[in-house]
Amino acid sequence: KALYGLKQAPRAWYNMLSSFLLSQDFSKGSVDPTLFIRRNGNDLLLVQIYVDDIIFAASNLKLCDLFANLMCSKFKMSMMGKISFFLGLQISQNPRGIFINQYKYALESLKKYDFESCDPVDTPMVEKSKLDEDKEGIAVDQSHYRAVGLRPCVQQNSNVLRQ
Known part of the structure; x- marks a missing residue:
């Protein structure tokens, strides 16, 4: 058993979470071992893990609700709602589609290199x-x-x- 903060804790957490998801009929992505996929007829549920953050999406909203309930019943977790920021990416969704940008990252880069006063061109x-x-x-x-x-x-x- 690994304690939070120890070097082996992230690996132990991933192994436990991975084993649980595989036991729930998920398959592991062939390219990305932190991507888990579950097909349910024509529907698809995608689960992406990044250390202790989990994002998920499905072709059917009911699958998202079922997954959230499954995870909450097994692990102590909080639902953050619709994703708006993840790993430095700002994410927004509207009827036209899903949009991803790094506006905040660009502003931080300008500040880091002292280019805040420069005029955009x-x-x-x-x-x-x-x-x-x-x-x-x-x-x-x-x-x-x-x-x-x-x-x-x-x-x-x-x-x-x-x-």
């Missing part, structure tokens, strides 16, 4: 840059992607500035 790279497919498959610096990977406009600008 259009990025000419969007219109003028010609991008070619890299057929050689040169390795990419993943740490840079993790920092700005979800903001292609920020990534492109920072790549040019790094040269």
